[in-house]
Amino acid sequence: MKYKGLVAGSLAFGAFLLGNVAANAQNYKTLHEKAIVVDTHNDVLISVLEGLDIAKDLTGKTHSDLARFKKGGVDVQIFSVWSDETYGMGRGFNFAKLQIDTLNAIAARNPDKMVVVKTPEELLKTVKLKKMAAMIGVEGGHMIEDNLSYLDELYNRGARYMTLTWNNSTSWASSAKDEAEGTVPNAKKGLNDFGRQVVQRMNELGMMVDLSHVGEQTFWDAIQTTTKPVIVSHSCVHGINPHFRNLNDEQIKAVGKNGGVIHLNFFSGFLDPAFEKRQKAFMTRHQAEIDSLRQLNKSRDEIAVWAANAYPQEAADLRPPLALLLDHLDHIVKLVGVDHVGLGSDFDGITSTPKQLDSVADMPLITKELLARGYSKKDIEKILGGNFLRLFRENSKVQKS
Numbered sequence: 001m002k003y004k005g006l007v008a009g010s011l012a013f014g015a016f017l018l019g020n021v022a023a024n025a026q027n028y029k030t031l032h033e034k035a036i037v038v039d040t041h042n043d044v045l046i047s048v049l050e051g052l053d054i055a056k057d058l059t060g061k062t063h064s065d066l067a068r069f070k071k072g073g074v075d076v077q078i079f080s081v082w083s084d085e086t087y088g089m090g091r092g093f094n095f096a097k098l099q100i101d102t103l104n105a106i107a108a109r110n111p112d113k114m115v116v117v118k119t120p121e122e123l124l125k126t127v128k129l130k131k132m133a134a135m136i137g138v139e140g141g142h143m144i145e146d147n148l149s150y151l152d153e154l155y156n157r158g159a160r161y162m163t164l165t166w167n168n169s170t171s172w173a174s175s176a177k178d179e180a181e182g183t184v185p186n187a188k189k190g191l192n193d194f195g196r197q198v199v200q201r202m203n204e205l206g207m208m209v210d211l212s213h214v215g216e217q218t219f220w221d222a223i224q225t226t227t228k229p230v231i232v233s234h235s236c237v238h239g240i241n242p243h244f245r246n247l248n249d250e251q252i253k254a255v256g257k258n259g260g261v262i263h264l265n266f267f268s269g270f271l272d273p274a275f276e277k278r279q280k281a282f283m284t285r286h287q288a289e290i291d292s293l294r295q296l297n298k299s300r301d302e303i304a305v306w307a308a309n310a311y312p313q314e315a316a317d318l319r320p321p322l323a324l325l326l327d328h329l330d331h332i333v334k335l336v337g338v339d340h341v342g343l344g345s346d347f348d349g350i351t352s353t354p355k356q357l358d359s360v361a362d363m364p365l366i367t368k369e370l371l372a373r374g375y376s377k378k379d380i381e382k383i384l385g386g387n388f389l390r391l392f393r394e395n396s397k398v399q400k401s
């Protein structure tokens, strides 16, 4: 009898456990669905310019398309308007406008799925209609070509943040890459007078000052100059991976004090200090093939796709676990609290993501991990989008000039 009772008891306990797992699965999906989910950085516009249509199923070609945004529960997506240093004077501004026109054209062709929004009110209205609110973020201060009227025009066309630099420095702000590699002289580090005017003008307009990609000196100069909370749209934690694109603890504390929000990048190379070493070993093992692909002018992205197809297990082993992204998040929360962290995937701008995060469709798994780590429903809603909404509102409160 006793034995039977034990079996029955353990069976009942097993059923209870299974029931709990099912309830949790339901919880995270419902919570993710109900929350306003914001991703502050996606680079798919460049692929659209190259001819891809995100209204079609692009699985296997990109991280993003409209159906997968929907599946991932992404309510607000900031699309990056990006160019490299070859788009400087005479070219950068026009290329930025072309990308904005491209986003507007996608929205015009898909009015039932997405709307380009410029204000917090338009954002909330769009999300209520169950459409994706698309926003514009300019990545690289060189695209204003040292001209404040170009900054105004980009704002008028909908740009709501601008990274003061991309990897290249401008004449008025030094980049993280240049500062880290020592290619900018000490006297030229940080913001000059014009750089401070750019920050002030962004504050006046209500365009968020984005400190991803900027050098440490530029970061401190901008934090001292801005009168509004800043955005860090796609960076990670230097304390976990000392990469020049990541923020150190003093910078994280400064963003917290400023009321800003750091949105975590999903790139394996920013998350995982060992990723580069594993990637180099992979490349050494397959050097001959990679050289041939390069000689055929294959891009970095195409080579990454080739690697995933040719050596699926090895390519999978390069990726860090999803838990590492959550470790970066925990680090920021421990330092400055839950009000200063969000998500800025960098999907379609990066070649490797943590395991399980294959595309924008997998965003709900982050909510699942947050629940598993004991974050409350209220905190999860802040991380997924509430913090960004606060930041957007604060920056939108402007005295018209």
Ligand SMILES: [Zn+2]
Pocket (backbone or CB within 6 Å): 139, 213, 234, 349
């Ligand atoms: Zn970037």
